[in-house]
Amino acid sequence: MQDREEDNGVSMLSGRRYRLDLTAEQAQMCEEFGSVCRAVWNTGLHQRREYRRRGAWMNYAPQCAELADAKRDHPWLKAAPSHALQQTLKDLDRACREHGTFRVRWRSKARWSPSFRFPDSKQIQVERLGRKWGRVKLPKLGWVRFRWSRPLGGEVRSATVSRKGAHWFVSFLVDDQAVMPERHAMPGTIVGIDRGVKTAAVTSDGDFHDRQFITAGEAARYRRLQQRLTRSKRASANRRKTITALNAIMGQVTDRRGDFCAQTASRIVAKNALVVLEDLRIKNMSASASGTLEAPGSRVAQKRGLNRAILDKGWHRLELALTNAARYTGTTVVKVHPAYTSQRCSACGFVSEGNRESQAVFRCKAAGCGYIAHADANAAINIKNAGGQPVSACGDLAARRSVKQEPVSRATGRTPS
Known part of the structure; x- marks a missing residue:
């Protein structure tokens, strides 16, 4: 467009x-x-x-x-x-x-x-x-x-x-x-979106947007076709048929993902004048772990699974869909620094790696807080609160970077504002 x-x-x-x-x-x-x-x-x-x-x-x-x-x-x-x-x-x-x-x-x-x-x-x-x-x-x-x-x-x-x-x-x-409208129909509305590997998109309003793009039967058939492909002779007619069958399944998955991203983006921009996303380096995040400078070839299987999950959820495609749909509603799409959005408490601002107890549970460890929420929803609120301004942090959780915690005041037990 x-x-x-x-x-x-x-x-x-x-x-x-x-x-x-x-x-x-x-x-x-x-x-x-x-x-x-x-x-x-x-x-x-x-x-x-x-x-x-x-x-x-x-x-x-x-x-x-x-x-x-x-x-x-x-x-x-x-x-x-x-x-x-x-x-x-x-x-x-x-x-x-x-x-x-x-x-x-x-x-x-x-x-x-x-x-x-x-x-x-x-x-x-x-x-x-x-x-x-x-x-x-x-x-x-x-x-x-x-x-x-x-x-x-x-x-x-x-x-x-x-x-x-x-x-x-x-x-x-x-x-x-x-x-393009000069002004959104509901000015002043803002939403933050956290993109994840379990749920494709979670908004700060508490909405969870997700769907399965491939059925169990299609996944099983795809694995069998991949096995058949490895045993087929190169440049043979059977190999071409197998590749055609693989492409047919993946084509349906791609169409479903595109439809999901378009519908989700349309609903989000219709209700919000400002949409805030994390500035994710998706290409770097989904890079292969093999051949890295630090421990070449280690944890390749785990990283491969994470890469597939990231690409399957269509993070980049959702971002493009939001940008395209926003032109028809007058919505502004901005991106903020992703560091510590999943570790920061949206209620008190305390940052700690232990705040996120599991993939889904967030429990603030700050004295006197104890805020409990879904981890992705808490991250979406942090993204929203950034409001287009970078989230201050001394590091992030990207591959090959140190996992540092922001300085915490001994008197209050919180990060300085």
């Missing part, structure tokens, strides 16, 4: 995704388009890295000019639409600028799902055929039918065709004419 400024405020661009009903010929063309775009991405990335090693720069404009010359020497490049190839170079240019040339990943044939974008709205025509079906006209693909699962709701700006599992989808970027 994107925003664009207008004279009367900020108008938003939203995404609409539909499942395509391709013919065999169109499906083959989409595969070919994706392969060509992948080759252009990898070649462009290799060229940029070679230039950087020599201390020079390569940008979008010269690469786009060289692409036109390459089409004369390599006719297979002409199979894909020109705008899709140019858009691939634009995406590569943006990725290199944001992440650095040597941090951008190659697009592997085995791991990367084919996708390509048509950025010119003048070349895209959308028609509705009936209650359940519509069709879109795309360059070189012609008219393609898709399942009309929801209204477009605006003018189409671009279209992206991608494959997920065994199915192809088209995603339209539309101008829905919605304008």
